[in-house]
Amino acid sequence: MPSPGRYLTALLATILPLVLSAQEPGIRQIRVGNLKVTALLDGQVPLGKELLKGLEPEEAEAMLGGPEPTATSVNAFLVDTGKHRILVDAGGTSSWGLGHLAERLQKAGIKPESIETVLITHLHGDHFGGLLTPEGKRAFPRAQLRLSQIEHDYWTAPATEASLPEARRPIIKALKAMIAVYQSEGAYHPFAPGEAPCPGVQAIPTPGHTPGHTSYAFGQGKHAFWAIGDLVHFGRIQFAKPEVTVSFDTDSPKAAATRQALWERAAREKVLIGGSHLAFPGLGQIKKAGQGFIWTALKGKARR
Numbered sequence: 035m036p037s038p039g040r041y042l043t044a045l046l047a048t049i050l051p052l053v054l055s056a057q058e059p060g061i062r063q064i065r066v067g068n069l070k071v072t073a074l075l076d077g078q079v080p081l082g083k084e085l086l087k088g089l090e091p092e093e094a095e096a097m098l099g100g101p102e103p104t105a106t107s108v109n110a111f112l113v114d115t116g117k118h119r120i121l122v123d124a125g126g127t128s129s130w131g132l133g134h135l136a137e138r139l140q141k142a143g144i145k146p147e148s149i150e151t152v153l154i155t156h157l158h159g160d161h162f163g164g165l166l167t168p169e170g171k172r173a174f175p176r177a178q179l180r181l182s183q184i185e186h187d188y189w190t191a192p193a194t195e196a197s198l199p200e201a202r203r204p205i206i207k208a209l210k211a212m213i214a215v216y217q218s219e220g221a222y223h224p225f226a227p228g229e230a231p232c233p234g235v236q237a238i239p240t241p242g243h244t245p246g247h248t249s250y251a252f253g254q255g256k257h258a259f260w261a262i263g264d265l266v267h268f269g270r271i272q273f274a275k276p277e278v279t280v281s282f283d284t285d286s287p288k289a290a291a292t293r294q295a296l297w298e299r300a301a302r303e304k305v306l307i308g309g310s311h312l313a314f315p316g317l318g319q320i321k322k323a324g325q326g327f328i329w330t331a332l333k334g335k336a337r338r
């Protein structure tokens with residue numbers, strides 16, 4: 035039996051990260067059944083209404099509450115299952131005003147080497163940029179990196195690079211550099227459709243924003259948590275109007291259909307949702323409301 039002193043130290047070691055993170059900006063930890071979910075804010079980017087497709091500018095402005103671009107969160111989610119630590123998405127780099135994930139993890143008491151799996155929802159820079167350190171090394175030195183094979187094939191195809199405007203091509207170079215680093219250390223493993231990316235996690239194909247965009251489902255029933263990546267960029271618009279898309283979706287009709295279907299399912303199953311670009315911490319539930327849906331952000335210290 036441990037001495038009272040050692041017992042107290044052990045107890046504090048368990049509690050302290052939770053207490054600290056509650057006080058730290060950009061870190062939010064909650065329990066969902068047996069899962070511990072930590073939302074981590076990588077930074078914010080301004081998104082303007084001119085990116086919206088399928089909505090009149092006046093209506094967009096009214097729904098957004100003004101003409102200014104929306105300061106949009108870039109969130110990553112760390113899920114601790116009790117057996118594994120899994121990170122969903124890795125944020126971007128400082129060149130975009132992002133790249134705060136590493137310091138947030140540190141403040142939350144989570145060592146990058148303790149993360150065993152990194153799941154990527156899709157290969158946009160604000161999701162894979164944080165996979166390498168500024169020195170070009172693996173930011174998660176012991177993690178296996180997993181993402182959809184469809185997504186890998188699309189972004190590494192010469193035709194995709196050729197189809198991009200000149201200004202967006204450097205991102206492909208950055209992507210290939212990242213893949214090369216993880217591949218050279220045997221840590222890069224795209225998964226086939228229907229394959230579980232790691233034990234206890236289901237991949238839900240959610241194509242449209244990009245061809246292999248994938249959401250990840252943890253837990254079950256009322257203790258389920260789904261990280262849904264970029265199914266929504268404008269929370270004030272795309273729950274009420276899932277048909278509204280953004281100009282950087284690769285396939286607008288598919289993105290809209292995928293969103294509608296996922297909103298239906300998430301509302302029916304009452305799952306906890308984590309959205310990459312919903313206002314930090316990006317956690318909440320989707321409910322049906324008339325023809326559309328509403329987002330109910332997780333409040334206070336709510337636990338489920």
Ligand SMILES: [Zn+2]
Pocket residue numbers: 158160161264310311
């Ligand atoms: Zn994104």
